[in-house]
Amino acid sequence: MILSPELIILDVGQGNCTLLRNTEGTLIIDCPSGATLMETLAELRIQEISHLLISHADEDHISGVSTLLRSNVNVQCVHLNSEFKRKGDAWDDLISTLTYARTKRGVKIFAQLTTSTTDSLSTGEVKVKVLAPTPESAAKGGAGAEKKLNANSMSAVIGFYHKSHGVAIAAGDLDQVGLDNLLQEEINLKADILIFPHHDGRPGAGNDGIEFTKKLCGLVQPKLVIFSNGRGYYDHPFKEIVDAVISTVPNVHILCTQLSRNCSQIALTLLPNHLHSLPAKGKSNNSSCGGTVVVKINAKDTTYTPQANNHKDFITTQVSTPLCNSALQLII
């Protein structure tokens, strides 16, 4: 049990992994490739996970599930939506691991992660709400069941609330269809932090990324937008997406976990000193920009490391063409 809850957004390279250290338990959203999550759990001496939530079954969100479920860490429950009709090796890898976890380790598997799941995710003071998808979407057979419903449309969106205050939204790989479905529920999405969907890439073919971004940022009104990206992967983040964020919420602090090649073609030669001490994948090859982000949760007083001004100092002195430049000017 910890007294002050924390939200940790890991620098895992391309992918997503978010850890909530709540007052009475720990919850993880997504497990990508690499050792960063396991190193973090070891460093924090976390040996028990109350809930593992799988936002959707794209490789960069699930490839590390087997590593977690085969480790000495005791995972009690896994929640995910079926993507049976989508098929594919990654899904089969997941099913293999979950079969092992249920039969050999007694892990409880819940084949639904929807708005109806919220009440079963209690782990302490911070309330964890599943904002999307709805159980009706899951009941249709999940991703792949309908042409319109792909994995991103079905991506779970998780909100973190402390004393009724919106702390953060973890948007998985939410796309336009998913956002439209979400908006039908008339949910208040306002939160201090937005973990941006799709790692700051465009939200799926045929979607207007700029409009999507403006709409989402307008609804959340974040003070901090985190792009969980991997240096060199898919050219994330895209300039038009970053620009759309800034045009919607001009005072925002934009933090990419890794230094995009769009911001600096030249790799760093030294490890920046603004990074949090927890593991970050980019630390091994000096590719972190914001690195791993640790959020101290305290109702309206959300604070985090690396702090905006320290991150700004790093960018202004060491990054040649930062996409977030215009937003940086407003950080004091």
Add this chain to the structure above:
Amino acid sequence: MQTLERLSTIHLPINSAKKIAVVDDDENARHITSLRIEDMEGFEPVLIEHSDEYSSDVNKLVSYIAQKDVYGVICDHRLKPLAFADFFGSRLVAALYDSKIPSILITQFFTQDLNGSIREYRDKIPVLIERKNINPIEIVNGLEYCLSEINGKFSRFRKSYNTLVRIDSFHNEDGKDLVDAIIPGWDYETVVRFPQSIIPEELHEHLSIGTRLFADVNIGAETNDQIYLKNFELAPDPRGIDINDLIS
């Protein structure tokens, strides 16, 4: 190639030189490596010559080297061409590792030998260097890196975690059966090739394309050549299983 975590200083002994054994089937190459060691202050080379006493017994060769009271060993991978030994250097380095003698494996046949005879023992080869890259700093850092691991301190690139391995295809190179596999927990987009012989024989009848296994893998590795796999076991076959079959 092996990425070494740079050590801030090179610690040289004050009183006596540290001995580094040189194992190479090529006399000229042996001599060149020994000259490099002679140029390193605080170190002296110990040349290991061919002997019928140990040329076909890796354990006897390890015992012979251990008697020399060496600090570390630099070992060529291909020891067979000039009849130094009838085993590869990778096997010797692995045996030295078990005997807690830090060693560096060097080779000029990196591409040709990596996936077969080197990968077979990669879990016990912390440091692999292309011959052309051998220099005093690589030698000193490499031996310290290896010593650190032998003493139980694994770098993030070398620490293993048990994770899923999916068989992608099978190959045969020079009579050796090789497996191509995806290790999603390391990199879901990259195939890793390794000898089928490192999978326990009792599992071979279960192996086919799409078979899932669990194994210990150093998923913090930065590059394919650093990857090692060990302690395999069969994972559940997922084909045909629906997630709803797993509901608790």
